[in-house]
Amino acid sequence: MHRSTVLAAAIALVLAGCSGQKAEAPPTPAPEAAAPVTATETANPLLAASTLPFQAPPFDKIKDTDYEPAIEEGMKQHLAEVQAIADSTEPPTFANTVEAFERSGALLTRAGTIFSALTSANTNETLQKADEALSPKLAAHADEIYLNPKLFARFKAVYDARDGAGLDAEQKRLVEEYHNRFVRAGALLGDADKATLREINKEESTLSTAFTNKLLAATNAAAVVVDDRARLDGYAEADLAAAAEGAKARGQEGKWVIPLQNTTQQPALVSLKDRGLREQLLRASMERAEHGDANDTLSTIERQAQLRAQRAKLLGFPNYAAYSLADQMAKTPEAATKLLTDTVPAATAKARGEAAKMQQLIDAQKGGFKLAAWDWDFYAEQVRKAEFDLDEAAIKPYFELDRVLRDGVFFAANQLYGITFKERKDIPVYHPDVRVFDVFDADGTQLALFYADYFKRDAKRGGAWMGNFVEQNGLTGAIPVIYNVCNYTKPAPGQPALLSFDEVTTTFHEFGHALHGIFSKTKYPSLAGTSVSRDFVEFPSQFNEHWASDPVVFANYAKHYQTGEPMPEDLVQKIRKARTFNQGYATTEYLAAALLDQAWHSLPADAGKQDAKSFETEALARYKVNLPEVPPRYRSPYFAHIWGGGYSAGYYAYFWAEVLDHDAFQWFRENGGLTRQNGQTFRDKILSRGNTVELATLYREFRGKDPSVEPLLEHRGLK
Numbered sequence: 001m002h003r004s005t006v007l008a009a010a011i012a013l014v015l016a017g018c019s020g021q022k023a024e025a026p027p028t029p030a031p032e033a034a035a036p037v038t039a040t041e042t043a044n045p046l047l048a049a050s051t052l053p054f055q056a057p058p059f060d061k062i063k064d065t066d067y068e069p070a071i072e073e074g075m076k077q078h079l080a081e082v083q084a085i086a087d088s089t090e091p092p093t094f095a096n097t098v099e100a101f102e103r104s105g106a107l108l109t110r111a112g113t114i115f116s117a118l119t120s121a122n123t124n125e126t127l128q129k130a131d132e133a134l135s136p137k138l139a140a141h142a143d144e145i146y147l148n149p150k151l152f153a154r155f156k157a158v159y160d161a162r163d164g165a166g167l168d169a170e171q172k173r174l175v176e177e178y179h180n181r182f183v184r185a186g187a188l189l190g191d192a193d194k195a196t197l198r199e200i201n202k203e204e205s206t207l208s209t210a211f212t213n214k215l216l217a218a219t220n221a222a223a224v225v226v227d228d229r230a231r232l233d234g235y236a237e238a239d240l241a242a243a244a245e246g247a248k249a250r251g252q253e254g255k256w257v258i259p260l261q262n263t264t265q266q267p268a269l270v271s272l273k274d275r276g277l278r279e280q281l282l283r284a285s286m287e288r289a290e291h292g293d294a295n296d297t298l299s300t301i302e303r304q305a306q307l308r309a310q311r312a313k314l315l316g317f318p319n320y321a322a323y324s325l326a327d328q329m330a331k332t333p334e335a336a337t338k339l340l341t342d343t344v345p346a347a348t349a350k351a352r353g354e355a356a357k358m359q360q361l362i363d364a365q366k367g368g369f370k371l372a373a374w375d376w377d378f379y380a381e382q383v384r385k386a387e388f389d390l391d392e393a394a395i396k397p398y399f400e401l402d403r404v405l406r407d408g409v410f411f412a413a414n415q416l417y418g419i420t421f422k423e424r425k426d427i428p429v430y431h432p433d434v435r436v437f438d439v440f441d442a443d444g445t446q447l448a449l450f451y452a453d454y455f456k457r458d459a460k461r462g463g464a465w466m467g468n469f470v471e472q473n474g475l476t477g478a479i480p481v482i483y484n485v486c487n488y489t490k491p492a493p494g495q496p497a498l499l500s501f502d503e504v505t506t507t508f509h510e511f512g513h514a515l516h517g518i519f520s521k522t523k524y525p526s527l528a529g530t531s532v533s534r535d536f537v538e539f540p541s542q543f544n545e546h547w548a549s550d551p552v553v554f555a556n557y558a559k560h561y562q563t564g565e566p567m568p569e570d571l572v573q574k575i576r577k578a579r580t581f582n583q584g585y586a587t588t589e590y591l592a593a594a595l596l597d598q599a600w601h602s603l604p605a606d607a608g609k610q611d612a613k614s615f616e617t618e619a620l621a622r623y624k625v626n627l628p629e630v631p632p633r634y635r636s637p638y639f640a641h642i643w644g645g646g647y648s649a650g651y652y653a654y655f656w657a658e659v660l661d662h663d664a665f666q667w668f669r670e671n672g673g674l675t676r677q678n679g680q681t682f683r684d685k686i687l688s689r690g691n692t693v694e695l696a697t698l699y700r701e702f703r704g705k706d707p708s709v710e711p712l713l714e715h716r717g718l719k
Contacts, residue, residue, distance in 0.1 A: 007138035046070035059430035064126040067115040074108030088152035139205035146185035183692030212644035218295035222288040234273040241492035262462025269377040275621025282374035289637040313605035321601040324649035358522030400561035401497035412547040416679025451483035455490035474523035512544025519687040534650040538657035580717025592625040592632035601649035662711035
């Protein structure tokens, strides 16, 4: 996932190009432009540009209390810079309006980026309170800029004259993107509607932040505590040790804690033999954040859906999905929904067939019960063992995290793109688990800094994501400073971190996002790296997943953590043969969540406030994805992607991008696979281009044609 929390989204709108587009992507001001450091700046290191290599954040100097005043000051400075552009008496030009806007907001970008990264990856009460205080202010700050009629008039003048102004292709693209952003932010509205929009934006940003904080607390509170070792029969020794460490960290020594991950299904369900404990764990997952307590999110999301529909109506759209998708590759919710619903019959039919096999196994074992959602993973694993002789416990010893990273993820990047990595210990980090690597190009020049933060902790929200501390910036020469965050179980002291193959794939996925940022080669930061539409941003990341199973790459990292011996060939073949196993379930749970997202955001403004539980039930039935044994990958109360993560009406993007990624990988197959030449072509035509070209055109320039859905269906075993 490309990271976009509510705070990141707020700053992204404010700084859509202003010194770097996103909260996760601050630029580096030109060294000669740096102001003298004052005593106040010394006290608050965020107020001055970092002196560390590549302006990496000085985490050893920043205090939790530094962020809020720095961001407040950043908004003040940014507003003054922008108002100076708006008040200029010079005729509007690209240089004095658009490029000047690109260069503004350095302090706000720098402070906001680091802050929003920490509120996701290592939050605490101080940061959460600051987040709640700042979110509505940032929303108001964005409105102050994008609803400024004098500023918009200057941008519109440049936009209207763009064809005869001698602009190059990237400059013209930037002008068009800005005009679109102003219009979508409400610049064409009358004063009364602008005032209404400001209130909607303020309330919605407050609710989104509240949702994120409530969900983190609810997820932590819903962790399952086990006080009887016998109930954990089937749990691997490493998992037992980690669960005991988790209990110890919570002051419950002598017990075991199974923490929840962000998805509905939980990894422990694969191995736990105690059916009652499996049910307890899945119910804890499915019912988090809906218990009527301080962490209940139901009323929050119900109001968020209302506000988004009202915003869409104000801006001239029938619903929020239509507004959200108008500037995406899909263009309309109908196009996105059709891609999803066209796949539903094949996916659910395959899932029902998978369920039937598991029921046969339960009956053969004289279980005496009907397959339920909490049984699926446990019996699917048994079916997989029976059909493919493949045991998850036998696989994990070959996927030790450090080797996967070094000899898998980094190795593949070297083979394709010629880049190399060197770990460094002199850069301060925000948590001891974080590692930092220099990234060098084939000619030895430094391309980026890469931070890796892989282990779960209570202070980190669920899921996996990529972001930037510093965005590539052709105006200043700044190189990207990028991070990946995941939520793998941290092993007990002295034990190795062993991954499932799904987690291996996630590691490759997030590094695909990182490569999109690392290879960015644009002049203007708001078009750099991952500053693309949601249904394109997941393309490079999902494409990079393919290298996890490439024979050459796989053989290089799949080695036993104790002996160093490569995975036996018979086990390798079993993994390959089992590739499409359980894809009916995997596809159906994803489709259910994606269609639920579309349902919420297709509500018209006059629909009224919905009851979240009954709305969800009706929507899943309407789209025929309401299989009782296959709950949605995310239910509404904990669907962080859409209520706090920037993917509202956009969760379909993973499937849309999957069409692109499988089609692109087919091109690699046709042209020799894992080669430097192929990698360079992909780097030059996709990864380095950011948003400098209309994205459908960008893909056609690479592939020579529009993408085909056939490779995706074949990969998922649905055809």
